[in-house]
Amino acid sequence: MNTILQTTVPGMHSSRSHIILDRLGSVIAVLISIALFAAPFATYRANRIVAGEGRMLTEALPTAGALGVTAVILCVALCAVLARAPVIRLAAAAAGLGAVFPALGWSAGFLTPAGNTFARVSPALGFWLLTLALALLAADALTRLRLGPLARLAALAVAAGAIAGLLLSGAWNDLSLLKEYANRADSFWREARQHLWLALGSMAAACLVGLPLGILAHRFRALRAAVLQVLSIVQTVPSIALFGILIAPLGYLAAHVPLAAALGIRGIGAAPAFIALFLYSLLPVVGNTVTGLSQVPPAVTDAARGMGLSRRQRLLEVELPLALPVILAGVRIVLVQNLGLATVAALIGGGGFGTFVFQGIGQTAIDLVLLGAVPTVALSFAAAVILDAMIDLAKGPSHDRD
Amino acid sequence: MIEIEHLTKRYGAAAIVDDVSFRVEEGTVAAVVGTSGAGKSTLLRMINRLVEPSAGRVLIDGQDTMAIPEDALRHRIGYVIQGYGLFPHRTVAENIATVPRLLGWDRRQIAARVEELLDLFGLDPAEFAKKFPHQLSGGEQQRVGVARALAARPALLLMDEPFGALDPVIRHKAQDELLSIQRRLGTTVVLVTHDMNEAFHLADRIAVMNQGRLLQYAAPAELLTRPAEAFVEQLVGSAERPFRLLSLMRVQEAVEPGTAEGEPLSVADTLHDALSRLIWLGREVLPVADASGAPVGRISVSRILAHGRARA
Numbered sequence: 001m002n003t004i005l006q007t008t009v010p011g012m013h014s015s016r017s018h019i020i021l022d023r024l025g026s027v028i029a030v031l032i033s034i035a036l037f038a039a040p041f042a043t044y045r046a047n048r049i050v051a052g053e054g055r056m057l058t059e060a061l062p063t064a065g066a067l068g069v070t071a072v073i074l075c076v077a078l079c080a081v082l083a084r085a086p087v088i089r090l091a092a093a094a095a096g097l098g099a100v101f102p103a104l105g106w107s108a109g110f111l112t113p114a115g116n117t118f119a120r121v122s123p124a125l126g127f128w129l130l131t132l133a134l135a136l137l138a139a140d141a142l143t144r145l146r147l148g149p150l151a152r153l154a155a156l157a158v159a160a161g162a163i164a165g166l167l168l169s170g171a172w173n174d175l176s177l178l179k180e181y182a183n184r185a186d187s188f189w190r191e192a193r194q195h196l197w198l199a200l201g202s203m204a205a206a207c208l209v210g211l212p213l214g215i216l217a218h219r220f221r222a223l224r225a226a227v228l229q230v231l232s233i234v235q236t237v238p239s240i241a242l243f244g245i246l247i248a249p250l251g252y253l254a255a256h257v258p259l260a261a262a263l264g265i266r267g268i269g270a271a272p273a274f275i276a277l278f279l280y281s282l283l284p285v286v287g288n289t290v291t292g293l294s295q296v297p298p299a300v301t302d303a304a305r306g307m308g309l310s311r312r313q314r315l316l317e318v319e320l321p322l323a324l325p326v327i328l329a330g331v332r333i334v335l336v337q338n339l340g341l342a343t344v345a346a347l348i349g350g351g352g353f354g355t356f357v358f359q360g361i362g363q364t365a366i367d368l369v370l371l372g373a374v375p376t377v378a379l380s381f382a383a384a385v386i387l388d389a390m391i392d393l394a395k396g397p398s399h400d401r402d
Numbered sequence: 403m404i405e406i407e408h409l410t411k412r413y414g415a416a417a418i419v420d421d422v423s424f425r426v427e428e429g430t431v432a433a434v435v436g437t438s439g440a441g442k443s444t445l446l447r448m449i450n451r452l453v454e455p456s457a458g459r460v461l462i463d464g465q466d467t468m469a470i471p472e473d474a475l476r477h478r479i480g481y482v483i484q485g486y487g488l489f490p491h492r493t494v495a496e497n498i499a500t501v502p503r504l505l506g507w508d509r510r511q512i513a514a515r516v517e518e519l520l521d522l523f524g525l526d527p528a529e530f531a532k533k534f535p536h537q538l539s540g541g542e543q544q545r546v547g548v549a550r551a552l553a554a555r556p557a558l559l560l561m562d563e564p565f566g567a568l569d570p571v572i573r574h575k576a577q578d579e580l581l582s583i584q585r586r587l588g589t590t591v592v593l594v595t596h597d598m599n600e601a602f603h604l605a606d607r608i609a610v611m612n613q614g615r616l617l618q619y620a621a622p623a624e625l626l627t628r629p630a631e632a633f634v635e636q637l638v639g640s641a642e643r644p645f646r647l648l649s650l651m652r653v654q655e656a657v658e659p660g661t662a663e664g665e666p667l668s669v670a671d672t673l674h675d676a677l678s679r680l681i682w683l684g685r686e687v688l689p690v691a692d693a694s695g696a697p698v699g700r701i702s703v704s705r706i707l708a709h710g711r712a713r714a
């Protein structure tokens with residue numbers, strides 16, 4: 001423990017042995033030590049809403065299991081501090097996660113008295129800290145590996161596969177989170193579809209409208225300032241307020257236009273949520289389209305004109321391909337933002353994962369909150385990785401020097 | 403042949419190009435020179451209608467350019483700019499294929515043309531066709547830029563400071579290369595440049611512009627010996643004049659009968675080169691040989707100096 005703490009001195013070098021201690025690795029090691037020895041690993045509750053009691057790792061698992069997991073995690077910490085090769089660091093992080101995640105499921109089974117269906121076990125601070133430390137280690141190793149876009153997508157697929165495997169294997173079934181899921185599996189998938197529809201649908205609509213609008217704004221200077229200003233103002237309206245603002249006109253529309261009502265447009269529900277997300281999405285799409293197009297080198301557009309490419313050919317063959325990485329960066333912002341914001345839709349009856357979050361808050365059932373929050377975070381993370389890879393692919397061979 | 407008639411461009415009240423007329427003969431090179439802001443680029447860009455003239459017209463082989471749809475007009479005219487404007491997301495081969503593709507050539511024809519041009523510019527197709535512009539040196543980019551402009555065999559090539567970004571050694575090579583390709587293909591070239599040496603080296607005729615007006619349009623030697631205005635005299639550089647004049651003339655023109663000791667000069671060398679050799683070797687005379695190496699006479703410092711003198 002002492003030696004591990006010493007390593008936190010930034011940039012300290014052990015001059016005698018010439019071992020170079022990794023700075024981030026030292027932070028990770030400290031996090032791990034706190035998680036293992038000073039924080040509860042799991043929380044036990046007699047039923048789903050009473051206050052919980054923390055259980056240290058040593059109490060949460062059979063002795064041999066606790067020792068085994070502790071040993072594995074300490075080895076990982078050692079690797080984080082001493083190992084330089086990113087591959088080793090990545091393998092260490094993977095091994096650590098491979099120990100901690102099943103251990104959580106195991107602890108749930110171990111802590112729940114046999115036959116007791118009311119008792120709940122959920123992850124506690126120690127588990128979260130370990131996950132954070134190991135994720136940091138993995139992320140740092142992946143960054144240092146400088147994986148290409150396809151390799152990053154493959155890594156994402158492997159991680160998703162591992163999590164799916166863990167969930168399908170039933171290893172986590174005793175965990176409170178999965179018990180909450182089991183109680184509402186149908187509504188979970190319904191809300192998942194709704195969440196994706198809200199986030200992806202509004203993004204697609206924003207692209208359909210925003211891309212042409214961005215192209216026009218790029219072409220006509222007067223339009224540009226006006227459009228960007230209006231969209232910036234929309235962006236500053238807080239989401240709840242925007243949902244609220246939309247309720248009144250949509251309610252009016254539903255009451256007075258039969259077609260709107262027939263289409264399912266109502267003052268509350270998915271329609272105002274969809275429209276609000278769509279409005280928020282416009283600025284990044286339009287703004288990045290304008291920026292991307294304006295970054296095309298003037299010599300390139302001049303040469304294109306000089307060679308007799310028509311307006312349309314210039315746009316499709318030169319300007320849009322060169323602006324694509326910047327436009328995709330806008331789409332990435334929209335996607336990550338919408339996946340998060342779509343949770344707020346539940347407040348006005350729009351559905352989505354937010355439904356569980358707000359139900360959970362109402363019932364002070366933290367695991368229900370997690371049932372909504374964890375998939376949201378995971379989706380945002382996956383969307384960011386996928387879009388980043390697409391951006392790199394769009395930059396393509398014309399940028400492979402940097 | 404291209405005829406520029408009373409060409410004028412006004413932005414507001416200012417005439418950026420002011421009533422300019424001149425004619426470039428088939429297969430010759432015309433250079434447009436002048437200080438920055440003189441209106442050279444604007445003049446050039448009115449030829450392929452990147453800038454619409456306020457008045458006047460341009461005839462290409464007798465046809466008014468206004469009578470041709472602008473994209474079709476530009477397909478027929480090669481265009482090279484400073485910085486080349488290569489498409490960064492396209493390979494060298496795709497860049498060169500741009501205009502033939504727009505013209506709907508078939509794939510085999512395009513591939514053959516790309517290969518032919520890369521060979522012509524000394525770029526090995528196997529190595530360069532698949533490269534992207536950022537993987538090329540400045541000199542290679544420049545050659546690809548010119549090759550792209552020549553891809554659809556235009557009879558006319560417009561160049562706006564095409565060598566501006568190259569170092570002196572590479573620039574000189576590129577100029578020689580352009581000249582030999584131009585002679586071989588018989589392309590008519592209008593070239594804008596800041597560099598007087600370049601204009602004298604490449605051009606059959608030089609147009610001197612100042613503040614939108616064409617001050618003089620003449621052969622290089624005439625510009626030196628009979629400058630129309632003080633500005634022209636100043637631009638061609640009064641101190642440089644004799645040397646410029648000598649580099650426009652060949653040993654052929656100053657050879658005299660007789661023999662001399664030493665390594666012979668060639669009849670094709672410029673008088674400028676010949677004088678340099680004589681000064682460097684500390685000689686008064688050197689023998690002259692023709693292309694096959696047969697002696698044809700000799701050349702002396704005094705004969706050369708006589709050719710670099712102002713004429714009445």
Ligand SMILES: Nc1ncnc2c1ncn2[C@@H]1O[C@H](COP(=O)(O)OP(=O)(O)OP(=O)(O)O)[C@@H](O)[C@H]1O
Pocket residue numbers: 413418436437438439440441442443444445596
């Ligand atoms: N679109 C325009 N609107 C207003 N003025 C312009 C426009 N384009 C060019 N000018 C002006 O016309 C003048 C001549 O420009 P031009 O580019 O033809 O000069 P140039 O001789 O090519 O100069 P340089 O050698 O620096 O390239 C400049 O003063 C420039 O500011």
Ligand SMILES: [Mg+2]
Pocket residue numbers: 442443444562
């Ligand atoms: Mg210019």
